[in-house]
Amino acid sequence: MEQILEGNRLIAEFDGIKKGNPNSPDDPRWTDRYFNKHGSCIGKNPPYYNSDWDLLMPVIGKIVRDERFIETEYREHLMDIVPYAHIEDVYEAVIGFIKWYNEIDY
Numbered sequence: 017m018e019q020i021l022e023g024n025r026l027i028a029e030f031d032g033i034k035k036g037n038p039n040s041p042d043d044p045r046w047t048d049r050y051f052n053k054h055g056s057c058i059g060k061n062p063p064y065y066n067s068d069w070d071l072l073m074p075v076i077g078k079i080v081r082d083e084r085f086i087e088t089e090y091r092e093h094l095m096d097i098v099p100y101a102h103i104e105d106v107y108e109a110v111i112g113f114i115k116w117y118n119e120i121d122y
Contacts (some may be wrong), residue, residue, distance in 0.1 A: 020066050023111045027065045030114045031034050066107045077104070079113055090116050 037098040065072045076094055090113035096108055 017065060022066050023107065024063060026114055027072075027075055027110060028063055030117070031063075031078070054080065065110070067103065072103065072107060072110065076109055079110070 064073050065075065076098060079085060079096060080091055090109070093115065094106070094109050097109060101109075
């Protein structure tokens, strides 16, 4: 369960969701409140990208539309599996991409 929570947090950060406390969307710590990129609170729990296609697909769109990633192994893998894979497999592929993305200097 902790691995799923950490993966969801990783995707949320990539997706532009801010973390912080209810009084300050700019607080750099993870707390029990989560904010969207405009600072509006979206709830007490992190988004569940691992089980909700409606949350995961916009993140995939962000990855596959970015021209910097055309012909990268991770983007091509996502393009290949999204139409056929289970959400768990796509979720893991997105996490793999984000870990790679965080290691490179863009």
